[in-house]
Amino acid sequence: MASVLYALGRWITRFRWVVLVGWVVLLALVGGGAALFSKGFDNSVSIPGTEAQQALDQLSRTFPQVSGATAQLVVVAPDGSKVTDAGFQTALDDEAAALTKLPGVSSATSPFDADGGLVSKDGRAGIISIQMSQGETDVTDAQKDALQSSAHALEKSLPVGSQAVMGGSLFSTSFPAISATEGIGLIIAILVLVVTFGSFLAAGLPLLSALLGIGVSMAAIYLLTLFGPITSTTPMLALMLGLAVGIDYALFIISRHLDQRRHGMEFHESIARALATAGSAVVFAGVTVIIALLGLAVANIPFLTTMGSAAALGIAVAVLMSLTMVPALLAFCGPRLGAPRQKRARVKPRVRGGDVSREPVVSPAHTDDDASDAVVPEPPKPNRFFLGWVRAATKWPVVTIVVVAGILSLAVFPASKLRLDLTDAGQLPASSPARQAYDLISDHFGPGYNGPLIVTGTIVTSTDPVGLMSDLAAEIKKLPDVAAVPLSTPNQTADTGIIQVIPKSAPTSQATADLVKSIRDLRPHLQDKYGVTISVTGFTALGIDVSDRLAGALLPFGALVVGLSLILLAMVFRSIAVPVKATIGYLFSVVASLGAVSAVFVLGWGDKALGVEQTGPVISFLPIILMGVLFGLAMDYEVFLVSRMREEWVHKGNAKRAVETGFLGSAKVVTAAAIIMFGVFASFFPEGDSTIKPMALGLAVGVFVDAFLVRMTLVPAVLALLGEWAWRLPKWLDRALPKFDIEGEGLERELALADWPEAGSDLALAADGVGLGSPRGPVFEDFSARVPRGAASVITAPDPTAVRAIMLAVSGRARPDSGTLKVLGHVLPERAGAVRRRSAYVELETDASAGTLVDVLRPGLELVALDGVDRITDPAAIAALRQTIADLVSGGDGSDGWAPVTVLIGTTQPSRAQALLPASARSVAFDSDLAEVK
Numbered sequence: 001m002a003s004v005l006y007a008l009g010r011w012i013t014r015f016r017w018v019v020l021v022g023w024v025v026l027l028a029l030v031g032g033g034a035a036l037f038s039k040g041f042d043n044s045v046s047i048p049g050t051e052a053q054q055a056l057d058q059l060s061r062t063f064p065q066v067s068g069a070t071a072q073l074v075v076v077a078p079d080g081s082k083v084t085d086a087g088f089q090t091a092l093d094d095e096a097a098a099l100t101k102l103p104g105v106s107s108a109t110s111p112f113d114a115d116g117g118l119v120s121k122d123g124r125a126g127i128i129s130i131q132m133s134q135g136e137t138d139v140t141d142a143q144k145d146a147l148q149s150s151a152h153a154l155e156k157s158l159p160v161g162s163q164a165v166m167g168g169s170l171f172s173t174s175f176p177a178i179s180a181t182e183g184i185g186l187i188i189a190i191l192v193l194v195v196t197f198g199s200f201l202a203a204g205l206p207l208l209s210a211l212l213g214i215g216v217s218m219a220a221i222y223l224l225t226l227f228g229p230i231t232s233t234t235p236m237l238a239l240m241l242g243l244a245v246g247i248d249y250a251l252f253i254i255s256r257h258l259d260q261r262r263h264g265m266e267f268h269e270s271i272a273r274a275l276a277t278a279g280s281a282v283v284f285a286g287v288t289v290i291i292a293l294l295g296l297a298v299a300n301i302p303f304l305t306t307m308g309s310a311a312a313l314g315i316a317v318a319v320l321m322s323l324t325m326v327p328a329l330l331a332f333c334g335p336r337l338g339a340p341r342q343k344r345a346r347v348k349p350r351v352r353g354g355d356v357s358r359e360p361v362v363s364p365a366h367t368d369d370d371a372s373d374a375v376v377p378e379p380p381k382p383n384r385f386f387l388g389w390v391r392a393a394t395k396w397p398v399v400t401i402v403v404v405a406g407i408l409s410l411a412v413f414p415a416s417k418l419r420l421d422l423t424d425a426g427q428l429p430a431s432s433p434a435r436q437a438y439d440l441i442s443d444h445f446g447p448g449y450n451g452p453l454i455v456t457g458t459i460v461t462s463t464d465p466v467g468l469m470s471d472l473a474a475e476i477k478k479l480p481d482v483a484a485v486p487l488s489t490p491n492q493t494a495d496t497g498i499i500q501v502i503p504k505s506a507p508t509s510q511a512t513a514d515l516v517k518s519i520r521d522l523r524p525h526l527q528d529k530y531g532v533t534i535s536v537t538g539f540t541a542l543g544i545d546v547s548d549r550l551a552g553a554l555l556p557f558g559a560l561v562v563g564l565s566l567i568l569l570a571m572v573f574r575s576i577a578v579p580v581k582a583t584i585g586y587l588f589s590v591v592a593s594l595g596a597v598s599a600v601f602v603l604g605w606g607d608k609a610l611g612v613e614q615t616g617p618v619i620s621f622l623p624i625i626l627m628g629v630l631f632g633l634a635m636d637y638e639v640f641l642v643s644r645m646r647e648e649w650v651h652k653g654n655a656k657r658a659v660e661t662g663f664l665g666s667a668k669v670v671t672a673a674a675i676i677m678f679g680v681f682a683s684f685f686p687e688g689d690s691t692i693k694p695m696a697l698g699l700a701v702g703v704f705v706d707a708f709l710v711r712m713t714l715v716p717a718v719l720a721l722l723g724e725w726a727w728r729l730p731k732w733l734d735r736a737l738p739k740f741d742i743e744g745e746g747l748e749r750e751l752a753l754a755d756w757p758e759a760g761s762d763l764a765l766a767a768d769g770v771g772l773g774s775p776r777g778p779v780f781e782d783f784s785a786r787v788p789r790g791a792a793s794v795i796t797a798p799d800p801t802a803v804r805a806i807m808l809a810v811s812g813r814a815r816p817d818s819g820t821l822k823v824l825g826h827v828l829p830e831r832a833g834a835v836r837r838r839s840a841y842v843e844l845e846t847d848a849s850a851g852t853l854v855d856v857l858r859p860g861l862e863l864v865a866l867d868g869v870d871r872i873t874d875p876a877a878i879a880a881l882r883q884t885i886a887d888l889v890s891g892g893d894g895s896d897g898w899a900p901v902t903v904l905i906g907t908t909q910p911s912r913a914q915a916l917l918p919a920s921a922r923s924v925a926f927d928s929d930l931a932e933v934k
Contacts, residue, residue: 234307424450807904
C-alpha cells in the first residue's frame with residue numbers, strides 16, 4: 001500500500017492540474033445530475049418482516065380507509081365552559097364536515113360521533129380524528145398546511161381562551177435540516193488548524209478538501225434518490241461524518257508533510273512520503289469506518305442500511321479526496337509551505353596553509369535551492385505539554401490504568417438506563433403545534449391516547465362479523481393497562497376487522513410495550529375460541545417492533561465490530577496485545593457515549609441547561625449508529641497514535657522510548673483532529689431535532705473520551721506496562737495475517753534497495769541470504785543468486801519441499817522470512833503483488849503436464865518459476881519442454897508478441913535439469929547455471 005501511494009504522490013505532484021480539474025468536473029456532473037433527477041427524500045419507516053409492518057401492509061389492501069396517515073385536532077374549551085355546550089358542539093361538528101372536504105382527507109370523525117368520538121371525562125376537551133387517504137410520506141406539505149390553517153381558523157372562531165391544535169402521528173415526526181449553527185464546527189476547525197499549523201494557508205487546505213468532498217458526496221446522495229427511498233436524516237449523518245473525517249484525514253497527511261519539511265526533506269519527496277505513510281493510515285482508518293457503517297445492514301432494516309451506505313459513501317469520498325486533492329493542493333502551494341526554519345551554522349576559525357578561514361561546522365542536510373549554504377534546518381523541540389502528559393501517564397502505568405478505567409466505568413449506570421423507541425411528538429420542541437396537541441391529549445384524555453394500537457385480523461369465515469368484533473374487543477379490554485377500546489368494526493366486505501386499543505401509558509413507555517406483548521400473547525386463545533388470528537400494528541407498535549429488531553441486532557453487530565477490530569489491528573501492528581487493548585478501549589468509549597446520551601435524554605441530568613425539550617426514549621437506531629461510527633473513529637486515533645509508536649519501536653527497538661517518542665510525534669495532530677471532530681459533532685446539537693441531537697451528543701462525547709482518555713492516556717500506560725511484549729506476535733500468526741504497512745517500513749526498504757545489488761542493474765533475480773521458515777523449522781535458508789533477464793537458470797536444493805518453497809518465493813507467492821530478495825526490479829515481499837502479475841508458477845506433475853507450460857503464456861509475462869521437472873522422464877516430453885523453454889527465453893518468433901522470459905528451473909537433480917537448458921539459452925545463462933541452496 002505504501003509503495004502504491006508513494007508512486008501516486010509522485011505522479012500527483014507532476015499532474016496536480018489534472019487532479020484538481022477532475023474533481024471539479026466530477027462535482028459539476030454529479031451536482032447537475034442531482035439537480036435534474038433527484039426525487040427528494042422519503043421519510044417513511046418500513047420494517048419488512050415485523051408483525052406491525054406486515055399487518056399494516058395487509059390493511060392497505062383490505063381496509064384502505066384506515067391504512068393512511070392520521071391526524072388529531074384537539075379542541076379545549078376555556079375555564080368554565082365545555083365542548084359539549086351547544087355552541088361548541090355545533091362548531092366541532094361543522095369543522096369535522098369541513099375537514100372531509102380538504103384534499104387528501106378521507107374522513108373526519110366528530111368528538112360527538114357515536115362510533116369513535118372522543119370527549120374527555122370532564123367535558124372540556126374533544127378530539128376530531130382525521131383519516132388521510134395517503135400514507136404519511138405521500139401527504140404533501142400543502143395538505144399539511146391546509147390542516148393547520150383549518151385549526152387556526154377554528155381557534156379564532158371559538159370563544160376567547162379556547163385552544164384548537166392540530167397534531168397526531170402525521171405531525172409527530174420532524175426531520176433535520178441544515179442550519180447556520182453547523183458553521184460553528186467550521187469556525188472551530190479553522191481556529192484549531194491555524195493554531196496547529198501556524199499558517200492560514202496550511203489551515204485552509206483541509207477545509208477546502210473536506211468541503212469539496214462534502215459537495216460531491218451530498219450531490220451523490222441526492223442523485224441516488226432516483227434509485228430508491230432515502231430519509232432526510234441520511235444526508236445529515238453523511239454530512240456530519242464526511243465533514244469531520246474529511247478535515248481530519250487531510251490534517252494527518254498535511255501534518256506529516258510539514259513535519260518532514262521541517263526536518264529538511266525535499267518538497268516533492270515529502271509529499272510522496274506523507275501520502276505513503278499518513279495516507280496508508282488514512283486508507284486503513286477509512287476502510288474500518290466504511291466496513292462498520294456497511295455493517296449496519298446486520299439489523300436488516302432498509303432505512304438503516306441505506307443510512308449506513310450513504311454515510312460510507314461520504315467516508316469513501318473523504319478518503320479519496322485526502323489521497324488525491326490534498327497532495328495536489330500541497331503541490332500547488334510549493335516548497336515555501338512548511339520550509340524548515342533556518343538558523344546560522346556555528347562557525348569557528350580553521351587554519352589552512354597559514355591562512356585563517358571561517359567554515360561552517362555543519363553543512364545542511366538539505367535546503368531549498370534559494371537557501372544559503374551557511375544555514376541548517378533547526379531541529380524541532382519536543383512539546384513540553386505533551387511531554388509532561390505522556391510521562392505522567394507512563395510513570396505509574398498501573399495507577400493510570402486503574403484511574404482511567406474507574407472514571408469510565410461510572411458511565412455504566414446511566415448507560416444501563418438507556419431506553420429506545422421511535423421518537424414521537426413528545427420529543428418535539430414545546431413551540432411545535434404537534435407537541436402542544438400531544439400535551440393537551442395527555443392532560444385531558446391520558447397519555448395512551450397519543451399512541452393508539454390497532455388490532456386487526458381476518459374474519460372472512462364469520463357469520464356475525466359485528467358481534468365477533470365486539471367479542472374480540474371485550475377480550476382485549478380485560479387486559480391490564482388498557483384504558484379504552486373506542487372502536488371495533490369490520491370493513492365493508494366483512495373480511496377484515498380492526499380494534500382500536502388505547503393504552504393507559506404513554507406510547508414510548510415500557511408498560512405500552514408490555515401491553516403489545518400481552519395482546520399478541522392472546523393470539524392462541526383467540527384462535528382457539530373465535531378462529532381469528534390477530535396482529536397488532538399502528539405507529540406505536542411499529543416503533544416497538546423496530547426497537548426489538550435493533551436490540552436483537554446489537555449483539556451480532558458488536559461481535560462483528562469487535563472481531564473486525566482485532567483482526568485489522570493485528571494485521572497493522574503485528575501484535576496481539578495492541579488489538580486487545582484497542583478493542584477494550586473502544587468498548588469503554590461506547591459505554592461512555594451511551595451513558596452521556598442516557599444521562600441527558602433519559603435521566604434528565606442537565607437537560608434544561610443543554611436545551612433538551614423533553615426526556616424519554618431516544619431513537620432506537622442510536623446505539624448501533626454510535627457503535628459503528630465510534631468504531632471507525634476509535635481506529636483512526638489508534639492507528640495515527642500507535643503507528644508512530646510502532647515506527648519508533650521498529651527503527652530503534654526501545655519499547656519505553658518508542659511510547660514517548662511516538663506519542664510526541666502524533667499527540668499534537670491527534671489532539672487537533674479530536675477537537676475538530678468534537679466541534680463538528682457538537683455544532684449539530686443546538687438546532688438538531690430529536691434524532692440528531694442525541695446522536696451529536698453521543699458522538700461528541702465518544703470522540704472526546706476516546707481521544708483524550710483512552711488513546712492518549714490509557715494506551716500509553718498499557719504499552720509502557722507491557723514493554724516489548726506489546727509488540728509480540730506468534731510467527732505462525734504473523735505468516736497467516738496479510739501485512740498492511742502503514743508506517744512506510746516497506747517503502748523505506750524499497751528506497752534503500754533502489755540501487756541494489758548495484759546501480760543500474762537490470763537483473764531478473766537478485767537474492768542474498770534469503771530464508772523461509774515454518775513452525776517445524778527452516779524450509780530453506782541462505783539462498784543467494786543473480787539471474788539476468790531472459791535467462792534460463794537451474795536452482796537446486798536437496799529437498800523437494802525447499803525447491804517448491806523457493807519457486808513460490810521468487811514468483812511472489814510465498815513470503816520469505818529473512819535476507820534480501822529482488823525479482824524483476826521489485827523488492828520482496830513488499831512488492832509481491834507486482835511480481836505475481838508479471839510471473840507464473842508452474843508445477844509439473846506428470847510427463848503429460850510438460851506441455852502445460854505453454855498455457856501460462858500471457859501478455860506482460862516476464863518470469864516463469866518451473867517446479868517438478870524431476871518428474872518428467874519421457875524423452876519426448878523432455879524434448880518438448882526444452883523447446884518451450886528455448887522459445888520463452890528467446891521470445892519465440894515474435895509472431896505472438898512474446899518478449900524474452902526468464903525461466904527458473906527448480907530441481908533436486910541439477911545434472912538432469914541442466915539437460916533442459918536449450919543451447920540458445922546457454923549464452924545468456926550463468927556459466928555454472930547453478931544456484932545452490934542449503
